[in-house]
Amino acid sequence: MSSQRLNRISEELKKEISKIVMNELKDPRISAMCSIVSVETTPDLKYAKVYVSIYGNKEEKERTFKGLKNASGFIRRRLGDEIKIRYLPEIQFILDDSIEHGVKITEILNEIKKKEEGKKLINQVVLKLIKESRNIAILSHIMPDGDNIGSCLALYNALLKLGKNPLVILDDDVPEVYKFLKNSNKTVKPELECNFDLVIVLDCGDADRLGKSIKYLKNNNVINIDHHMNNTNFGCINLIDISAAATAEIVYRLIKGLDIPLDKDICQCIYTGIVTDTGQFQYSNTSSYTHEIVADLIRNGVEPSKLYKAIYQNNSKAKIKLISEALSTLRFDFEDKIASMTIKKEIFDLIGAKDEDVDGIINLARDIKGVEVALLFRETEDGKVKIGFRSKDFINVNEIAEIFGGGGHKRAAGAIVAGDLENIKNNIIETVIHEFRR
Numbered sequence: 001m002s003s004q005r006l007n008r009i010s011e012e013l014k015k016e017i018s019k020i021v022m023n024e025l026k027d028p029r030i031s032a033m034c035s036i037v038s039v040e041t042t043p044d045l046k047y048a049k050v051y052v053s054i055y056g057n058k059e060e061k062e063r064t065f066k067g068l069k070n071a072s073g074f075i076r077r078r079l080g081d082e083i084k085i086r087y088l089p090e091i092q093f094i095l096d097d098s099i100e101h102g103v104k105i106t107e108i109l110n111e112i113k114k115k116e117e118g119k120k121l122i123n124q125v126v127l128k129l130i131k132e133s134r135n136i137a138i139l140s141h142i143m144p145d146g147d148n149i150g151s152c153l154a155l156y157n158a159l160l161k162l163g164k165n166p167l168v169i170l171d172d173d174v175p176e177v178y179k180f181l182k183n184s185n186k187t188v189k190p191e192l193e194c195n196f197d198l199v200i201v202l203d204c205g206d207a208d209r210l211g212k213s214i215k216y217l218k219n220n221n222v223i224n225i226d227h228h229m230n231n232t233n234f235g236c237i238n239l240i241d242i243s244a245a246a247t248a249e250i251v252y253r254l255i256k257g258l259d260i261p262l263d264k265d266i267c268q269c270i271y272t273g274i275v276t277d278t279g280q281f282q283y284s285n286t287s288s289y290t291h292e293i294v295a296d297l298i299r300n301g302v303e304p305s306k307l308y309k310a311i312y313q314n315n316s317k318a319k320i321k322l323i324s325e326a327l328s329t330l331r332f333d334f335e336d337k338i339a340s341m342t343i344k345k346e347i348f349d350l351i352g353a354k355d356e357d358v359d360g361i362i363n364l365a366r367d368i369k370g371v372e373v374a375l376l377f378r379e380t381e382d383g384k385v386k387i388g389f390r391s392k393d394f395i396n397v398n399e400i401a402e403i404f405g406g407g408g409h410k411r412a413a414g415a416i417v418a419g420d421l422e423n424i425k426n427n428i429i430e431t432v433i434h435e436f437r438r
């Protein structure tokens with residue numbers, strides 16, 4: 001191939017990759033301040049080295065670079081739609097620091113502006129894909145919580161109204177407490193082998209948390225809709241809004257965008273997602289926008305006091321026994337700023353508790369005066385320990401959970417670690433203390 005033609009291809013790749021990076025990637029890790037400097041394509045068109053300049057400190061650079069590398073498969077697929085060449089080269093991102101300081105501020109600002117447009121674009125693409133699809137699978141993470149169930153059922157009920165053929169596929173049963181939601185009995189287990197026109201994953205930061213449902217990501221168009229800050233962007237399209245208090249908020253916006261009229265059933269599902277993920281509107285993720293949505297939900301039939309009774313005044317006996325056992329293990333560290341509790345498997349089994357009964361227990365430790373970080377250690381069936389992290393004011397527990405392979409939000413996160421319970425406890429408490437001292 002002539003070097004002239006190769007240069008032309010490289011130039012075109014550069015243009016298209018820049019467009020995709022600026023307008024379509026929604027990985028929160030990717031800083032808006034990055035630009036594609038140049039592209040070098042090998043003569044056999046097998047590889048394209050993409051030199052990228054990232055403006056920012058070391059950590060921002062690393063984060064953005066990781067995000068870009070992660071997205072290279074998606075970018076390559078999108079290039080296939082945009083450019084007509086026989087062989088699509090494999091993309092290798094290479095960090096180019098040499099021209100970093102030459103990046104003009106105006107250019108950066110232009111790119112940020114484009115990124116804002118990119119967000120709108122993603123919304124439009126999601127709405128279009130939903131409109132054009134008929135068989136739509138809705139998935140979420142294992143050990144479902146209120147946002148998970150509320151978001152899935154809100155979308156399910158809305159898509160039914162749109163004449164679609166939706167299906168909620170969950171690894172676990174719907175927790176008792178959420179069974180009052182419309183069509184909670186219609187969810188199915190990930191048993192069928194089936195291709196869908198569209199797979200929508202809700203409230204799930206990492207594909208690994210899908211359990212057995214992860215198989216539906218293969219050979220399907222996947223839209224990943226979430227509000228977790230460390231979402232791994234495993235979808236073909238990723239609609240991630242970390243400012244949303246709950247995924248149910250994003251689902252509300254989608255339903256509005258699809259012009260589906262709200263009804264009481266849909267609104268109850270959305271309300272459940274929001275009320276549970278905001279800790280009944282007490283966490284810092286609760287915004288004026290959250291309350292605006294809730295006002296709309298109430299206008300459309302939600303009766304908050306009834307819903308509260310259904311969700312919060314409906315505890316199983318096992319749950320209360322579990323709370324009592326957990327409280328008896330309460331331990332304090334670091335001048336009582338860290339409070340932790342432990343639930344051993346044998347106690348859990350003895351009580352006959354269910355996974356859902358653990359929900360909210362950790363908050364009892366967090367809510368103690370002077371406590372900044374609360375931890376709940378729970379032995380699970382497979383000899384692993386599930387750790388819940390909560391913080392009150394300033395410790396970013398998402399970062400701590402990430403160290404142990406987990407994640408979540410700044411004030412609420414989780415991780416699962418294999419090993420000896422006591423070792424894990426000490427290790428994690430030490431890590432938290434280290435975080436305080438930083």
Ligand SMILES: [Mn+2]
Pocket residue numbers: 147148203227246247277
């Ligand atoms: Mn959520």
